[in-house]
Amino acid sequence: MTESLSKRYPRVTALDRLSLDIGPGVTGLVGANGAGKSTLIKILLGLSPATEGQAAVLGLDVATSGGAIRERVGYMPEHDCLPPDVSATEFVVHMARMSGLPPTAARERTADTLRHVGLYEERYRPIGGYSTGMKQRVKLAQALVHDPQLVLLDEPTNGLDPVGRDDMLGLIRRVHTDFGISVLVTSHLLGELERTCDHVVVIDGGRLLRSSSTSDFTRSTTTLAVEVTDSDTHPDGTAALRKALSVAGVTLHAREEQGLPGAGHILLVEADGEDTYDIVRDTVAGLGLGLVRMEQRRHHIAEVFRDH
Incomplete structure (x- = not known):
């Protein structure tokens, strides 16, 4: 003390x-x-x-x-x-x-x-x-x-x-x-x-x-991090998902993050409730993409200081 x-x-x-x-x-x-x-x-x-x-x-x-x-x-x-x-x-x-x-x-x-x-x-x-x-x-x-x-x-x-x-x-x-x-x-x-x-x-x-x-x-936020793999019909799965989610009325952040090698980018999606999870899941399945992860995103300490 x-x-x-x-x-x-x-x-x-x-x-x-x-x-x-x-x-x-x-x-x-x-x-x-x-x-x-x-x-x-x-x-x-x-x-x-x-x-x-x-x-x-x-x-x-x-x-x-x-x-x-x-x-x-x-x-x-x-x-x-x-x-x-x-x-x-x-x-x-x-x-x-x-x-x-x-x-x-x-x-x-x-x-x-x-x-x-x-x-x-x-x-x-x-x-x-x-x-x-x-x-x-x-x-x-x-x-x-x-x-x-x-x-x-x-x-x-x-x-x-x-x-x-x-x-x-x-x-x-x-x-x-x-x-x-x-x-x-x-x-x-x-x-x-x-x-x-x-x-x-x-x-x-x-x-x-x-x-x-x-x-x-590092408290949890209402932002979902969504990462998908590409498919034969959608060689850029991230772009296809972004477009489909926008049409479905889901709010997306303008910023994206780098995902795993070969898995494109990570979309940051605003979660307005449990329905958002269902919409994202169904949209990914409808496009025939592979879902790498969908999780509630946490702030990192560095981001807290950068943002403030």
Whole structure:
């Protein structure tokens, strides 16, 4: 929780009277580079004092209880900060001991955590020989090894290819679903948060733009997405369907979207009630087209911001 939190430097205001109340679960903190995300995390960890305002983490005041907060919180920094000449096991055991775990517990927790993040088979290799994705997993492991109540993950998908990014997002989601640990994850990529988070907080220039559940951002609309395949009698099935639906009195959006390869485009149809589904289905069948999908369309987070 923060209340009127500000952080000012001589020429820059990193946070400007930011008030937030973040609950349990997986929360995404999104904003462009320089929006104030990393500054907020450093203040929440008690590593950087605020210029004004208040902040509390797990009920503890960041201004007076930084040490106690860091005992209960895991932190995955944005930048690479790993020693190249030690193994993942050595490093994570060291971080577990720094968090107060006794030697035996530190080794056991390290093995379990490295298994969870998918590094168990590679745990004795020097970190310097790891790929970017493996290094990110080491950073996640050290944030989890002491079984915190909350983890703060600063741009955890930085430098990853699409497959590595999806794997990391899956790991982050399981941190909460498998272990009950709450997560605050920062990103400048809106689509990542849409798939991963329960709640999304958007800041820009250190100010709060919006804070709400992901489902509120991506709420269902009355728009149907209809995708069809072509037929011998209608080589452009999308165009034929558009014309037939217009004749039937169905309202269509002017914009179309790219469909699957070989399946033309996606028509966006205004749903005026259950009858619209029947009209679309019967029209597709009457034209002899193949119906790839007909579903109620959801906004994507990026579209919400573009439209507003």
